[in-house]
Amino acid sequence: MGTGFATVYWLDASDHVVRVSDSWDTFALTNGGETCCWERVRGRPLWEFVSGDTTRMWLRTLLGHARMSRGEVERPYRCDSPDERRHMAMRIVSEEHGAVRVEHALLRSEPRDRPVHFEPHLRVGGASSRRCSICGRVGRGSRWSEPDADELRALPEPSGAIRVIYGVCEPCLRMLPDGRSTPPTDRKRL
Numbered sequence: 001m002g003t004g005f006a007t008v009y010w011l012d013a014s015d016h017v018v019r020v021s022d023s024w025d026t027f028a029l030t031n032g033g034e035t036c037c038w039e040r041v042r043g044r045p046l047w048e049f050v051s052g053d054t055t056r057m058w059l060r061t062l063l064g065h066a067r068m069s070r071g072e073v074e075r076p077y078r079c080d081s082p083d084e085r086r087h088m089a090m091r092i093v094s095e096e097h098g099a100v101r102v103e104h105a106l107l108r109s110e111p112r113d114r115p116v117h118f119e120p121h122l123r124v125g126g127a128s129s130r131r132c133s134i135c136g137r138v139g140r141g142s143r144w145s146e147p148d149a150d151e152l153r154a155l156p157e158p159s160g161a162i163r164v165i166y167g168v169c170e171p172c173l174r175m176l177p178d179g180r181s182t183p184p185t186d187r188k189r190l
């Protein structure tokens, strides 16, 4: 321990949140808003707090992989703020009886060239942009770009935000273990 994975939650075998680390509420308030505070998540299924079918599938696959291998899985992800690129890592560690420990760490952050705001758009067809929940990039057609990239400058709605549908991009999906050929420990893929 002592590796910087300070923000942690624990799931039981049926993916209910059974415990969080002391630092959880600070992290949740910064990243997910007060709906993710411990008093609200205690005993609840994790899936109430994860939106988007592909994002759920991504996380479900990694949880399953950690449990099946009885080892751990680690993946980089992004948890950006409007002004900062925040490079995070998530580590899922298998514990007794199907329980898992999910650890989060901020690896580094850097300022954006310009601030970027997003507006979730739930109705498919009403938005031409997608945003990857894992790497934070914005997709138009088959191309995925950093949200402050020059080619996306023209996108914002009158509100000043980029309207997006959340999902997981193809490159991030390709980083999933396939459950057949991946060795139990795949940390070197990070």
Ligand SMILES: [Zn+2]
Residues within 6 Å of the ligand: 132, 133, 134, 135, 136, 137, 168, 169, 170, 171, 172
């Ligand atoms: Zn991605």
